[in-house]
Amino acid sequence: MSTNLPTGVSLHDVERTAGKEEHGRHDDQAQTTTATRGFRSSSWHKFLRNKDAQVNNIPFKENPKWYQNFIVVGVEENGIQPVPIEGRTSTQYNQLFTVFFTCLLSLLPVPTGMLATLSFGLSLRDASLVIIFFALITVPPTCLHGDWRNGDRHEAVFIIPLLLNAATIIGFSLMSAIAGGQTLAALNPSHVSVNVGIVMSCLVAFGASLLGFNFVHFWQRWTWIPNLVALVIAVGCGGRYLHLQTQLAAPATPTQILNLGSLVAGYFLTFGGTVGDYSIYQNPNPNPFRTGPFSARARIFSYIYFGLFLPSVPLLILGAAIGGAVPQVPAWQAAYASTGIGGVMMEMLAPAAGFGKVVLVVLALSVIGNIAISMYSISLNLEMLVPGFVRVRCVRGLRFVFILVTMAVMIPLAVQAAKEWETTLANFLSIIGYWASCFNAVLTLELVVFRRMDYITFDHGIWNVGRKLPLGLAAIGASVLSWALVAAFVVTGLLYLPSRWLEIKIRGGL
Numbered sequence: 204m205s206t207n208l209p210t211g212v213s214l215h216d217v218e219r220t221a222g223k224e225e226h227g228r229h230d231d232q233a234q235t236t237t238a239t240r241g242f243r244s245s246s247w248h249k250f251l252r253n254k255d256a257q258v259n260n261i262p263f264k265e266n267p268k269w270y271q272n273f274i275v276v277g278v279e280e281n282g283i284q285p286v287p288i289e290g291r292t293s294t295q296y297n298q299l300f301t302v303f304f305t306c307l308l309s310l311l312p313v314p315t316g317m318l319a320t321l322s323f324g325l326s327l328r329d330a331s332l333v334i335i336f337f338a339l340i341t342v343p344p345t346c347l348h349g350d351w352r353n354g355d356r357h358e359a360v361f362i363i364p365l366l367l368n369a370a371t372i373i374g375f376s377l378m379s380a381i382a383g384g385q386t387l388a389a390l391n392p393s394h395v396s397v398n399v400g401i402v403m404s405c406l407v408a409f410g411a412s413l414l415g416f417n418f419v420h421f422w423q424r425w426t427w428i429p430n431l432v433a434l435v436i437a438v439g440c441g442g443r444y445l446h447l448q449t450q451l452a453a454p455a456t457p458t459q460i461l462n463l464g465s466l467v468a469g470y471f472l473t474f475g476g477t478v479g480d481y482s483i484y485q486n487p488n489p490n491p492f493r494t495g496p497f498s499a500r501a502r503i504f505s506y507i508y509f510g511l512f513l514p515s516v517p518l519l520i521l522g523a524a525i526g527g528a529v530p531q532v533p534a535w536q537a538a539y540a541s542t543g544i545g546g547v548m549m550e551m552l553a554p555a556a557g558f559g560k561v562v563l564v565v566l567a568l569s570v571i572g573n574i575a576i577s578m579y580s581i582s583l584n585l586e587m588l589v590p591g592f593v594r595v596r597c598v599r600g601l602r603f604v605f606i607l608v609t610m611a612v613m614i615p616l617a618v619q620a621a622k623e624w625e626t627t628l629a630n631f632l633s634i635i636g637y638w639a640s641c642f643n644a645v646l647t648l649e650l651v652v653f654r655r656m657d658y659i660t661f662d663h664g665i666w667n668v669g670r671k672l673p674l675g676l677a678a679i680g681a682s683v684l685s686w687a688l689v690a691a692f693v694v695t696g697l698l699y700l701p702s703r704w705l706e707i708k709i710r711g712g713l
Contacts, residue, residue, distance in 0.1 A: 285663045286483050293484045296502050298420045299349065302481050303474070303510030305427040306576055308434070309569035310382040311375070312515050314544040315470060316522020318629050319463050320449065321529060327448050329455040330463060330523040337467040338516050344643040344692075345475040346507040347650060349482045363679070367638045368476035369584040373613055374631045375473070376577040379570040380404050380617040381624060385545030386567035390560055392542060400545075401617045404567070408574035409610050412582070419579055420481070423572055427514075430572075433565040438521065440559065441551025445524045447531040466629070467519070468692075469636025471511060475643045477580045478507055500656075543624050581609045640692035641682035645699055653703060653713065660713055673713065677702035 319330035384400030411422050438445075482503070525547060529535045534553075538546030548566055552559030582605035620627040654660045665671040680702055685694035707713060 285666055287663075291484055291486055294486050295420075296485060296499065296506055298424070299478075299482055299485075299503060300506035300510040301427065302420055302423040302576065303478075303507065304514050305423040305430065305572045307511065307518070307573070308427045308430045308514040309379070309573055310386060310544060310548070310566055311379050311570060311573055312470075312518035313522040313525065314378075314382055314624075314628060315466070315632065316519035316524075317526030317529070317544070318466065318625070318632075319519075319523040319526060321526035322625060322629055323459050323463050324451065325455050325459050325463060325523075326451050327520075327524055327527050329460070330527075331520045333460055333463045334467055334516060334519045334523070337464045338471060338512060338519075341468045341471040342508055342511050344647045345471060345478060345511065346504045348475045348643070348646055349478050349503050349507055364476065364638075364642050365584055365587055367635075367642075368473075369581055369588075371473045371635045371639070372477065372577045372581050372584070373609070373616070374635065376574050376581070376609075376613050377617045377620050378628055378631070379573040379577070380408075380613065381621045382544055383567045383570040383574075384617070384621065385543040385624075386548060386563060387545070389538070389542040389545035389549040390563055390567075397542060397545075397621050398618045400567070401621065402614055404570060404574060405610050405614050405617070407568070408571045408578055409606060411571060411575035412578035412606055419576055422575065426569075426572055429565050430569040433562045433569065434518070436555065436562050437548055437551050437566065440554045444532050444535070444551075445528050448524070448527040449530050462633070465636045466632045469632040469634075469639060470515070470519075472639035472643050472692075473635055474511060475639065475646065477576075480580050480583060481576075543621075578606050578609050582606045585609070637686060637691050638682070641685060641695045644692045644695040645678045645681065648696055648699055649703070652700065653707070674706060674710070677706045 316330070316334070319325050319334070320327060323330075325333070380401045381397070383404035384397045384402075387400030387403060388395050388397045411418065485503075486499075525535075529539050529547065532550075534550050535547050538550045540546075542549070545563075545567070549559075549563055552562055555562065585605040585608065650656060677699055681695045681698035684698055685691045
């Protein structure tokens with residue numbers, strides 16, 4: 204039998220494409236499978252779990268009219284259920300760049316970078332080199348986890364990482380809310396406290412995250428522009444003091460370098476648990492015959508990589524420069540002691556007078572994008588913990604309850620953390636780096652070594668059928684044994700390879 208295929212395309216490629224379509228049909232057929240043995244038949248257990256392999260294919264007209272109206276205006280309907288092939292129609296892959304670029308083109312990286320010089324005692328040169336080096340080696344593993352071909356929420360089949368990921372995202376939200384609150388308070392400290400600023404930042408982000416996937420991407424697509432302009436103006440007004448760096452007599456020690464390195468690693472690696480949430484509607488195979496550096500896989504990787512790297516590294520270095528100058532500029536030092544990073548930015552914008560206050564408001568609002576996507580991901584994590592809530596239409600469609608709970612927890616925590624801002628930030632980023640290193644090592648090896656970058660091996664038919672999923676013992680064992688070690692990523696990887704191989708042999712398959 205003859206076939207007319209483009210040059211460089213094998214029949215195997217076409218068969219794999221057809222396999223994806225068959226895999227999508229399998230998703231629909233698997234919806235009817237349910238567990239019926241023992242306590243599984245209890246009403247409480249039924250509430251706590253979805254039907255086995257259920258996917259998001261509820262007919263639109265079966266929903267109430269008010270619910271249909273919300274969907275029409277753009278509110279996201281799907282929660283944690285996998286999106287079937289026919290639902291993954293978006294080809295705007297650059298959304299994966301803008302969603303992270305805007306999220307990090309904000310005040311959040313600036314106080315993080317300040318720790319390098321202000322707390323760890325590194326020079327600006329040494330801090331810059333450490334930031335660049337660790338960013339280069341820790342961003343790529345995160346980019347592999349975009350899951351753009353799979354249609355699954357990233358944490359849907361995990362339990363332990365799910366809890367850690369939720370805590371991590373809440374922590375980043377706290378840091379962003381505190382930075383925004385300090386900046387709003389710096390406008391008028393006698394009338395607006397840091398606590399009030401934190402509440403205002405969270406409320407605005409609450410509205411953005413409530414609308415879901417489409418609105419989050421729309422918000423992130425455009426709000427980077429005022430953020431960038433405001434940051435450039437701030438540096439232009441206050442940059443004349445940045446050369447006044449604290450002079451250090453001794454060179455950097457290995458301890459200082461590793462402390463900052465672990466902080467940078469924790470900053471980037473934690474995105475590995477959330478990147479999959481923003482690519483589940485992307486077309487998994489827009490052009491099956493396009494290969495090389497312009498293939499969809501290469502573009503997705505590049506979009507995520509530069510979306511994380513480009514805004515973070517310059518702003519982390521800017522933060523290190525500001526941190527090194529704070530002890531040398533009395534006005535900056537007093538402002539930092541009063542209202543943190545917001546006070547320093549206010550002093551930097553002082554030459555701009557009234558216009559500087561307008562710019563400061565834009566800087567305060569720059570954290571909204573970060574908090575919004577954090578609330579969005581946290582709401583999904585909470586839904587995964589109690590997946591039975593997706594049976595309630597108003598919760599499944601709006602995730603109102605989950606986002607409201609997130610905000611209710613986050614505001615008092617942020618208010619408390621703001622009292623020890625510098626210590627809280629340093630401890631948080633250092634601790635989360637451990638679990639994130641283990642998590643990324645496991646997922647990277649699973650995808651690259653054991654599944655050979657073949658997303659067809661992820662079967663939607665068993666996404667929530669625990670008895671058919673991998674045991675996870677290899678991942679747990681490798682992570683526990685490498686916990687608190689300096690090179691947790693490397694040690695976890697070395698331990699996971701043989702233990703996962705043994706697990707596959709015992710199970711007889713992936």
